[in-house]
Amino acid sequence: AQTVTQSQPEMSVQEAETVTLSCTYDTSESDYYLFWYKQPPSRQMILVIRQEAYKQQNATENRFSVNFQKAAKSFSLKISDSQLGDAAMYFCAYRSPNSGGSNYKLTFGKGTLLTVNP
């Protein structure tokens, strides 16, 4: 079964600085999708960025980028020029493209609470 581990329960960063959130996962599959979701106090989970495992190029979305290391099964999120609005719980998630079984499931880590200090 796939598992997703976020080893940092909490992180903090100064406004305008850069922070990196860690995520590792365990899978025997070669093709899959990885996601970072953000959950602010409003509680809505918002998709931040997505990475297809077959793509070697790291995904980038404005100030958000990932460092995807497939061999190491690592998928970290870098937030550049941090803003107060980035403060939220961040969840790493894994999804398999294979149909059947419980592959409909989006497997989440436990989350990292990010605080942005002014």
Next chain:
Amino acid sequence: ETGVTQTPRHLVMGMTNKKSLKCEQHLGHNAMYWYKQSAKKPLELMFVYSLEERVENNSVPSRFSPECPNSSHLFLHLHTLQPEDSALYLCASSQDLVISPLHFGNGTRLTVT
């Protein structure tokens, strides 16, 4: 208008009550999901529907009963809940079951007294 709308936002119910959570998606998606989010635990998938057919039931107790009357609406009927069922219940939708990202609602904060 957000893509996925959940009501109510907060719900307090006694153990003998019957209540329902409602979810509506305006994105034209084909799949809908119920997740349970408890403190310090990963999100737990409860139910998955694709084109109104249930495709996943993740060993959820029968006191939780889902209903999907059409591809835009999803309900979670609750009865004789336990205090440990208190949690944030999140609804989500996606275009397909396989590769599309999930779009979530704001959740219903449920407290069972």
